[in-house]
Amino acid sequence: MSGMPKVARAGAAPVEHHFQCESCGADLRFAPGQERLVCDHCGHVQDIPKATGRGLAHLRELPLAAGLAADLPAEEMEEHRSVSCPNCGASIEVSGADHALNCPFCATPVVLDTGTKRLIKPQGLVPFQLTEEEARAALGRWLGRLWFAPSGLAQYARRGRKMSGIYAPFWTFDAASRTGYSGQRGDYYYTTRQVQVMVDGRPQMRTVQERHIRWTPVSGRVARDFDDVLIYAARSLPPPYIAALQPWDLSALQGYAPDYIAGFEAEAYTVELHEGHHLARAEMLRVIQSDVRRDIGGDEQQIGRLDPAFAAETFKHVLLPVWTAAYRYRDRSYRFVVNAQTGAVQGDRPWSAWKIAFAVILAALAIAAIAYFSQTQGQ
Structure with missing residues (x-):
C-alpha cells in the first residue's frame, strides 16, 4: 500500500522503508514539528498513522543483563547497512541504491561498508522539531555572537547552504541503587x-x-533511583559538543516508528552497550558521591568507603535529532551541530586574526592612555 513501510522480519536482511506519496508516487519526508509526512513534489500531506505503543509511557525498557549477555529476543535486533566515515568515525545507515555519500558531520566522502551489522533496534526517538530554515537561523545567530569570528562566516553559513538532518544514537539507563558508606x-x-x-x-x-x-567518623546508607541516564552512543561528535547540546527533553520521546526517519538520516551506534553502561555507571557514581557528602553533612567530608549495589537495571536505545553542517571557508573546514529539539548550537570555533590584532592594539592604547593621565595628575 502506498505510504506504508515494509515490515521487518527478525533476523532478515536489512529492511528498506520507502514512503510513497498517495498522490504522485514521489518520496515523502517527515515534517519537523508536525505529525505528518509531506511530499516536496506535489505538496500532498499524509498524517502519520497513530499506532499502539507510541508515546513515552509505552517505550520498552530492556533488561540490562540480557543486553550485556547478547541474549535479547530476536525481535529486538535488526540488520543494518551503513557507511563509515574514516575521518570522524560516524556510521551512517543507508538504504536503497546508495553506495556513497558525504558524511553529514564533517563532509568527508564515504563509501558503503561490506556486509551488514546486527544491532539493537531503537526503542524510541524524539522527532525533529526545528525545520532546516530554523536550524540555519539558529546557527547564524550563534555565529553572530562569537567574539573574534571572521565576519564573512556567518553570512556564508546563511546563504541557503544545505544542512543535514540526522538522528544521533543514545543509550539510556535506569537503575535502583543502595549504597553503604563510611568516612x-x-x-x-x-x-x-x-x-x-x-x-x-x-x-x-x-x-x-x-x-x-x-x-568525626561516620557511616550510613543512601538510596537513589536513576531514570534515563543519557549516554551518547557514537564517537562522531566530541564530548564538548554533546554537553553543549544538552539538555534534551526526554518526555518528548515517542515509540520508534520509521515514519519519523523519512527524509532524514540515522547514525548507527558505535559505542557498544557494555561501554555505554560503563560510562553510565561513572555518571551514577558521581551522583551517589554527592548524595553521600550531603548525608555526611558538616563543613567538609571525606569518603573512605563506598559499596554501591544496583538492581532493576534496564536500558533503551533511542535516537535524538540534530541538524549538522560542514562548511569550508577560506580553505578551512568548520563543523556545526544544532539540537533540532531546542535550537542549542555548538561548533568549531573560528577566529579572525585581524580582529584579535585590532583588539590587542586597542587594549595597548587604552593602557597607555591610563598611564599617561595617571602620570599627568601626579605631577
Whole structure:
C-alpha cells in the first residue's frame, strides 16, 4: 500500500522503508514539528498513522543483563547497512541504491561498508522539531555572537547552504541503587590568639581567629533511583559538543516508528552497550558521591568507603535529532551541530586574526592612555 513501510522480519536482511506519496508516487519526508509526512513534489500531506505503543509511557525498557549477555529476543535486533566515515568515525545507515555519500558531520566522502551489522533496534526517538530554515537561523545567530569570528562566516553559513538532518544514537539507563558508606565529617571550629603587627612603623597587638577542623567518623546508607541516564552512543561528535547540546527533553520521546526517519538520516551506534553502561555507571557514581557528602553533612567530608549495589537495571536505545553542517571557508573546514529539539548550537570555533590584532592594539592604547593621565595628575 502506498505510504506504508515494509515490515521487518527478525533476523532478515536489512529492511528498506520507502514512503510513497498517495498522490504522485514521489518520496515523502517527515515534517519537523508536525505529525505528518509531506511530499516536496506535489505538496500532498499524509498524517502519520497513530499506532499502539507510541508515546513515552509505552517505550520498552530492556533488561540490562540480557543486553550485556547478547541474549535479547530476536525481535529486538535488526540488520543494518551503513557507511563509515574514516575521518570522524560516524556510521551512517543507508538504504536503497546508495553506495556513497558525504558524511553529514564533517563532509568527508564515504563509501558503503561490506556486509551488514546486527544491532539493537531503537526503542524510541524524539522527532525533529526545528525545520532546516530554523536550524540555519539558529546557527547564524550563534555565529553572530562569537567574539573574534571572521565576519564573512556567518553570512556564508546563511546563504541557503544545505544542512543535514540526522538522528544521533543514545543509550539510556535506569537503575535502583543502595549504597553503604563510611568516612569522616569535618566541622569547623575557631580559636583566637594575639599576634603582633606593624602599623605605621609601630608594633601593635591584634586578636585573630584561626580555623580548625574537628573530624568525626561516620557511616550510613543512601538510596537513589536513576531514570534515563543519557549516554551518547557514537564517537562522531566530541564530548564538548554533546554537553553543549544538552539538555534534551526526554518526555518528548515517542515509540520508534520509521515514519519519523523519512527524509532524514540515522547514525548507527558505535559505542557498544557494555561501554555505554560503563560510562553510565561513572555518571551514577558521581551522583551517589554527592548524595553521600550531603548525608555526611558538616563543613567538609571525606569518603573512605563506598559499596554501591544496583538492581532493576534496564536500558533503551533511542535516537535524538540534530541538524549538522560542514562548511569550508577560506580553505578551512568548520563543523556545526544544532539540537533540532531546542535550537542549542555548538561548533568549531573560528577566529579572525585581524580582529584579535585590532583588539590587542586597542587594549595597548587604552593602557597607555591610563598611564599617561595617571602620570599627568601626579605631577
